[in-house]
Structures are given as structure tokens and as C-alpha cells.
Amino acid sequence: MRRLVILGGGTAGTMVANKLRAQYTPGELEITVVDRDDNHHYQPGYLFLPVGIYSDDKIVRSRHHFIPDGVELVLGEIDRVDAPRKVVHLEDGRELYYDTLVIATGVEPRPDLTPGADSPDVHHFYDLPHASALTEAFKEFRGGRLVVHLTDMPIKCPVAPLEFTFLADAYFRERKSRKKVEIVYVTPLDGAFTKPIASRELGTMFEKRDIGLEADFAVERIDTEAKELISFDDRHVPYDLLVSIPLNVGPEYVARSGLGDDMNLVPCDQHTMRSLEHPDIFVLGDGGTLQTSKAGSVAHFSVDVFMENWPYYLAGEPLPHSFDGHANCFIETGHGRGMLLDFNYGTQPFTGGFPLPLVGPMTLLGESRANHLAKLAFRFVYWDFLLRGRPLPFTTDMHLLGKNVEGEASGTSNKDLLLSPFKRKPAKPATKSRKSSRPRPAPHPDPQRSRPPSSASRTKTPTPAQPVPDYVAAKGVDSTADAADILPDPIIPKF
């Protein structure tokens, strides 16, 4: 019997425990999930607390509701992983031996890493205590300068600071106090939106809402006495109420275990989520170095690929199924409307429609009421379907159906999508043939890195010829290829 230990009982850890338990009996696979406490948080809900759309009771549930029978839930703080000996040490001295380890401990907001940011006067909404404190601060705010600040990327749900800004604008308008509130968005990026199509579609939204933008702002410290953000190039941004999204880094045990990079993220293969150093360790969810959004949707799609590869892993074969970086994110824009983005490693978010069965099509990169309702409904989908590993009407690979494809594009064609039910991937490895069912991407040129190197520093590795599907334009790319091999700068949604 194989022993699997899953570190983290959040989105990815719970999902994968459910999916594996449904396929393997406890006699075949012993599954243990470790988390520090029994409170599972629906993190997208934090956004809605300060603006009065949700209350705490909509956000937290016992982990026990979602961990299936036959899976042991161990509550305790992880101290370190001894990867060579295949044992996890908990802070209370307990030891858990494994054959396979899944790291699903995500990332956490760390205001203590920026001078001044961990003051009680500096707010954020990236955990429940801070979102609750911001709720009170919003109620008491009578007017002045509200600054929404992004410290640096990557953060989980990279669009959440923008959503919060739009929701804050709507919150004060609905209370007829918007004229007394100046809103400024401060970002280290070169704009609120960095990719061409998204910029074109969304660029005017700040202007229309009278929201100021301070770009290219690399914060050095926050002076809470003077109430100012101060950048390394000595720009000062004053505030009356500050919402500063802190750095998001992996947990400290990752560093203590020698498994992480400088952000405590575990370097992993972009397509299989397998640790680059330890073949019996996989990283699911936010805690790895996938060059796509840190988002629940990415956890969902990448867990699906992990499940497809699992039988091959057990058989000791190469892993044939490849994650394409697919992410989709709803963005709240206020006044009961929202947007939807859909992209992968090789594409930027396009306009058009997302063909969601029954309720779709949803508007891509455009505001609609349906997108807002879908975002609110997602809480029920999260608790009752996603976490429990039940099927959802989303394809794991990103597809182009309904999209207005402009410029260079990749993804699955309409034809592929329509034919996909007849081209199901095999559930088990073939016993004789070791050939993969899809073209394998070229190895990453620099597998240890966590961020894309600058184009100047990158040495181009010759990529072996890959079969290119006929829908891809001459200058287009194959969505199964590594983004760093095919684009000058991989498209990492930064807006």
C-alpha cells in the first residue's frame, strides 16, 4: 500500500484528497491531509467583507465537512520536510512517513516583509482578521484619500486589488459619499493593466470612475506617522486610509526544508507540477512556480492534469498529460456587474464569449450582470462541487471557442473542443507502449527559476520540432509548449 501525505487542506489539498479517495480504496492508497487548523476559508469571500456584501459566516467552514471518509486529517503546524528520508515533521514532534508528498500549503500575506506595512493602521483583505478590520475602517471612513496599493507580484488572485478598487468606488457612490473620497491605485507595474487587449478594453475604466493611477511604484517603506507610501526612487504618496496588499510568499517550513526559492515557492515542472528536485513530490495550488495566476481555477485545472498523470506515476512511467496554464477569473466591477477573463501560458485574455453550458455564454473582458451573478454563485460551487472533486462544466485545457482571437494566439481550436468527447484521454497507462498521447513540451531552459528571466539574460534552447495544429497561425504558438520557450516574455496576468 502506498502512503500519500498532502500538506495543506485548502483548495488544492482538499480537492485532490477527494478525487484520489474516489478512485482508490484505503487499502490501495493511504491518504493523510495535514493542516494547522480546522477552519477552511473561502478566500474569494474576503473581498466582499469590507464592502458589506458578505459576513464572516459565509466564509469559514470546518475542514471535516470536506475531507472524505477514509482520509485522515491531521491538525498541526508543519515544521519541516526531510525529503531524502521522506518524512514530514510537525512542530509537536509527530512524524509522518510518505511514499508520495503533495505540497498544497499555498502562499500567505506577509506585511512584516515591508517596513511599516504590519502596522495596525495599514489595511489589507488577504486574510480574515485583516478583512474584518478593514470592514470597520470602511464604516468609519468619512472621506479623504483612499489608496489601494499592490506591493509586488506574484500575489494570489492578481485581479483582487483591482476588484477591490472598483467595489470601493461603487460602495462610496452608493452611499452618496464618493465626492468626499479620492481613490488612487498604486502599483509597481507600468499600468493598471499590462497586456494590450486587456489594456484597450479596460484602460478607460479607471478614468470613467475617476480613479487615479500611480504606476511603476516600487515601495521601500510605509511611514505611518506621516501617512505616506515611499518608493525607492523617493516618490511619496500620501493617504488617509491605506489598503496595501502585502507580499505573498510560501510558508517558512518550505525554506527550513530547503525546498523553496527566495519566495518559498517550490520549483516545479510547468506542465506536471512535479518537483524539479524530488520526483516523489508534487506541488499543487499556489505554492509552486507555475508561470500563471495563483488562483483557485488554476488549482482546479492543474489537479485534473495531476489526476490524469497519477496512474502513469504509479506505473513509474513518464507523465504524458500536460497542464497548459489555464486560468479563469471573474472580476467584480461594482454596481452588480462583473467581467470574466480566460487565458493560459500562451494567450492573453481575449474578448468574446465563454460558452458556459446552461448559464452562458459569459462576456469575456466586458462587464455584465451575468458575470457578477456567476461570481456570487461560485461560493456554492466551491463548497459543494469544487472542493469535493465533483465534475464542473469547464474544460481543463483553455479553448478558443467564442473568443475574438486577435494577434498571436494558442489554445484548443473549436474543432478540437467539439471532437474532444470522442478523443478521451486514456485513464490508465498503456501496459506495452510508453508513448505519450500528446506532444511533450521542450524542457524548461532554466528550471530552477521562479520568475521569467529578462529577455537579455535568457539563453534560447533550440526547441525540437513539434506538430502544430492547423488552426494556429504561422506566428502562433502551441499551448502545450513552455511559455518561456515561445514568447519573449511569458504572459503572466499582472493586472
Ligand SMILES: Cc1cc2nc3c(=O)[nH]c(=O)nc-3n(C[C@H](O)[C@H](O)[C@H](O)COP(=O)(O)OP(=O)(O)OC[C@H]3O[C@@H](n4cnc5c(N)ncnc54)[C@H](O)[C@@H]3O)c2cc1C
Ligand atoms: C482576497 C482573495 C480573493 C481571491 N479570489 C479568487 C477568485 O475570485 N477566483 C480564484 O480562482 N481564486 C481566488 N483567490 C485565490 C484562491 O483562494 C487561491 O488561489 C487558492 O485558495 C489556492 O489554493 P491552495 O490550496 O494552493 O492554498 P490554500 O487554499 O491557501 O491552502 C493552503 C493551506 O495550507 C495550510 N498551511 C500553510 N502552511 C502550513 C503549515 N506550516 N502547517 C500547517 N498547515 C499549513 C493553510 O492553513 C491552508 O489551509 C483569491 C484569494 C484571495 C486572498
